[in-house]
Amino acid sequence: MRNEWCVYRRSSSTGTTIFALHVDDIIVASSSTDETDRFKAELRSQWEISDLGPAKFALGIAITRDLANKSITISQAAFIDRILERFNLSDAHPVDVPMVLGVKLTRPDKSLPVPAHIAAWVTRTPYRELVSSLNYLAVATRSDISYAVGRLASYLDCYREDHWNAALRVLRYIKGTCHLALKLGGPSPPSLSGYADSDFANCPETSRSISGYCYSLSTGMISWSSKKQKHATDSTCYAEYVALHHAGKEVIFLRELLEGLGFSMPTSTALHCDNDAARQLTEDPSNHTNTKHIHVKYHTIQDILEEELAHIVHVLSTENAADIFTKPLAKPAFEYLRHKLGLHPAS
Secondary structure, three states: OOOOOOEEEEEEOOEEEEEEEEOOEEEEEEOOHHHHHHHHHHHHOOOOOOOOOOOOEEOOEEEEEEOOOOEEEEEOHHHHHHHHHHOOOOOOOOOOOOOOOOOOOOOOOOOOOOOHHHHHHHHHOOHHHHHHHHHHHHHHOOHHHHHHHHHHHOOOOOOOHHHHHHHHHHHHHHHHOOOEEEEEEOOOOOOEEEEEEEEOOOOOOOOOOEEEEEEEEOOOEEEEEEEEOOOOOOOHHHHHHHHHHHHHHHHHHHHHHHHHOOOOOOOOEEEEEOOHHHHHHHHOOOOHHHOOOOOHHHHHHHHHHHOOOEEEEEOOHHHOHHHHHOOOOOHHHHHHHHHHOOEEEOO
16 A cells, blocks of 8 residues: 555455555455465465464454454453553452543643652652553554543653552553454445544643544544644634644545555545534635634645545534543543444453
């Protein structure tokens, strides 16, 4: 693929093969069993390979296929068990949400000297290791903890006990929901659609907003992000506009990837947004006096709409799946949006 150098596709008169590489591991999908066998035979003619059969486990991710319903479920229960044991939380009580609504985490004042007992605590506390482990879950299968992990990662250079306790809470949440798995595919034809959202001035230190987006192919999410914006914004509209910019860049990547894999994209992609002012700004930038302060790069979303790669669709805030990537939520809203992400109990 021209935009993903670890994914390859080849087509011939005998069929199509798609394969992905990670170091020396290869996962292959072909249009027929004969085509898979032909691909493996060609590899063997050049290198010594080990054939492990149908993919069941890769990079700490369990893979379950339901051929009858044309779906795949991925999960990381074994990896979760390992990190629970590593951080001595195997017997901990689970919690319902990864981050408490209204939680206030702040950076300590670096101009003040660090007391010796706090410096010693920081040295012996594996905060970075825990956040790193949680981050692998967040980027691989557990999109529901993306916001919490992103928030915790911003304190890697200055963590204190409240940050450590917040990280342990995320792990306790993971313990109670280790049965959840991301379900992808299904009998319906794949259709790319996305959600974008922001939480205005979420960061207490910088007053920057948090952007979030996610994309699905009719079922579970295949791509998601929770990220602090690089520039401070002066309104909710501007923050949402920046969030659409980030989501717009991802839609270009995903459309090119899908086209490279052989999925035609005849229509523009629906990108859902719950802010009418931001939607109107993407479609009609004529109000120049109120937009001339916006960094030029954020106007990329306008070009995407003009090229008909995507179109903005209004969605209620309660139905915006990307809301889970921008702030802590109360349990009912969190669980509802978690379900929209495609996370379900593993069968």
